[in-house]
Amino acid sequence: xxxxxxxxxxxxxxxxxxxxxxxxxxxxxxxxxxxxxxxxxxxxxxxxxxxxxxxxxxxxxxxxxxxxxxxxxxxxxxxxxxxxxxxxxxxxxxxxxxxxxxxxxxxxxxxxxxxxxxxxxxxxxxxxxxxxxxxxxxxxxx
Numbered sequence: 001x002x003x004x005x006x007x008x009x010x011x012x013x014x015x016x017x018x019x020x021x022x023x024x025x026x027x028x029x030x031x032x033x034x035x036x037x038x039x040x041x042x043x044x045x046x047x048x049x050x051x052x053x054x055x056x057x058x059x060x061x062x063x064x065x066x067x068x069x070x071x072x073x074x075x076x077x078x079x080x081x082x083x084x085x086x087x088x089x090x091x092x093x094x095x096x097x098x099x100x101x102x103x104x105x106x107x108x109x110x111x112x113x114x115x116x117x118x119x120x121x122x123x124x125x126x127x128x129x130x131x132x133x134x135x136x137x138x139x140x141x142x
Contacts, residue, residue, distance in 0.1 A: 037071035048112035057086050
C-alpha cells in the first residue's frame with residue numbers, strides 16, 4: 001500500500017505552463033498634442049465653468065480639478081466618466097479618441113451664464129427678454 005502512494009501523487013499533480021510574455025506591439029494611438037488635463041481645462045472653460053463650479057457639480061473638491069488640469073495626477077476611469085457626464089460629452093471625446101461634435105457653440109462664458117439664467121426663468125419672462133434682445137439687436141444694426 002505504501003508503494004501505491006507515490007503514483008497517486010504523481011497523477012494528482014498536473015504541470016501547468018507559465019504564460020509567455022507577449023511579443024505583440026499595440027499600434028500607437030494618436031491622442032493629439034493636448035494632455036488630458038489640458039483638454040479638461042479647455043472644455044471646462046468652453047462650457048463656462050470655473051474649477052470650483054465643476055468640482056461642485058462632480059462632488060469633488062476644487063483642488064482635485066486643479067490637479068487633474070495641471071496633469072499632477074491622472075484621472076481614474078471612474079473620474080473620467082464623471083468629467084464626461086458633467087461636461088456633457090463622451091469619454092472618447094474627453095480623452096481625445098474622437099473629435100468633439102461641435103456646432104456653433106457660445107464661447108463667451110459671461111453670455112453663457114446669462115443664457116442659463118434666462119433658461120431657468122418662466123416661459124413668459126423668457127419671451128419678454130427675447131423680445132427686448134431682438135429689439136436691441138434691431139436697433140444696433142441700424
